[in-house]
Amino acid sequence: MAPTLIGSARQIVCSHCEHPLTVDADSIPTDSMPAPNSTLACLHCGKRFMPSDFENASALPADVVTVTTIDPRQLSRGELVAVTWEDQQHVKRLVGLPGDTVSLDPASDDRPRILINGQRVEDLLAPTQSPRVDVSSDLMRWHSLALPSSWLRSTSNHWSSKNALDIRESEWIVYRHQDPHNAGRDGPVLDDYPMNTSVRRKLSPVDRLWLDASFRSDFALNVQVAFWTPEGHRLHESHLPASSSGFTTLTACVWDAAASENQPVSANLPIAIRIAGDTETSDTETSEVTIEGLSVSRSVEYRLNRHHDRSRYPFTLSENECFVLGDNVPISVDSRTVGPIHLRSIQGTCHPLALTE
Ligand SMILES: [Zn+2]
Known part of the structure; x- marks a missing residue:
């Protein structure tokens, strides 16, 4: 369930980054009362919201x-x-x-x-x-560590391999977190809350993260997800069946990952994902692997x-x-x-x- 119960709320989509945001009805700024809510900002990109941003917001019922x-x-x-x-x-x-x-x-x-x-x-x-609290589903925050890359980042919503054979010894794709409170510069994931955008407080780094993704592939995949924690790197491994007709979903969290040093992760690059080298042989050189819906969330700390x-x-x-x-x-x-x-x-x-x- 959502991390907090809320009363009547409004849902908007940020006009700058298109990230959806749920805002408690009491926190919405109005023309007659912009303060003290002038700090209401997009959790994802930091854009300050104005009363006009809520004109077309859809109303959500209170939680019961x-x-x-x-x-x-x-x-x-x-x-x-x-x-x-x-x-x-x-x-x-x-x-x-x-x-x-x-x-x-x-x-x-x-x-x-x-x-x-x-x-x-x-x-x-x-x-x-x-x-869990949503952190990011922004595809542009994911980067291949190899140049040239055998992965292709779509401008819409997915990564795909140009050639499945290339990725059997594959490169990592890493998540680079951008701090909306620091002009989008690289930084650790913070314990920010969608419902608390107008609360002034000290934020602290979090290190218990989750990754959700969907895969489509003509052949079975071994998927590795590396996590950074202050206590050391951790590696989540899973075997996904071939799913050429549809997507197979994967949820990986830091607690289901085993200690594993020398992974390509750090405080600002807290998650990395790749297809492991022992993936079963593909029949053809044109087989494609597609990763969709890469989404990072965090535990409440x-x-x-x-x-x-x-x-x-x-x-x-x-x-x-x-x-x-x-x-x-x-x-x-x-x-x-x-x-x-x-x-x-x-x-x-x-x-x-x-x-x-
Ligand atoms: Zn935004």
Whole structure:
């Protein structure tokens, strides 16, 4: 599901980079009230939005969830729960269970990462319960590392090989991240949020990424995806069947990748992809491989913000307590602010309700 629940919203397409963006209806600038929303900008290219950008925006309904009551002692880590404090209901993610120790990563900066029993929250939830945030689906951010390249980047939406035999010992295609907050210069992926474009805050680099792509090929492919992390390079390998009549999709994430040094990735080039050398022999020299829909997303990474009190950490949750966090890390009010939650404050688990138009 989306990383945050939102009320009524508007969807627009950036007139500069054509990236789709969902904006909370309350954040949209108006002619009579341009401030304080003058910082509302495209997450992808940094273009500042004006009231006129929203004239043709389509309206989206508010998210709706259903709540299933459950004995709080049967809850699992990572579930979305309905929880009450100060007479208000909230939807939060359950990350700390009774008996867990909550601490802060001593190696992190002034927005320290939150650890549960010594592990990063996002690593504890991964990969099945990790919420994802879109980073980029811009084909122009992908570059072949070889010159001349045996890959051809289409001006529309895909990469293809000129000759499948060429790519059996193939070159890497790397994702080069461009920071919209720094005039599009190369930079690491930051923990920016589509819904928070008007929130002034410190951004931090993220290193738990996902790649989605679709492949069409006359022959079976071994696909390698390399990821950069501060702890070292990681390599995801998968075998895709021949699919000349349609596309086969691939989802790769850093947690399903094994440690592997000397990959062509770095903080600013965090993902690379190639067809591995042991791909099965193609029958003809004219066989084509096409890669479509290259899309980068990131995990939600859980940190304290600068205004949070860090003096209470570390602490251990009692047998009646849990620790809940919101996926909208910059602005969520959760256990970072109100402390541990008593289990009796949890009404049940939340499930997003699919809405039809
Ligand atoms: Zn844009």
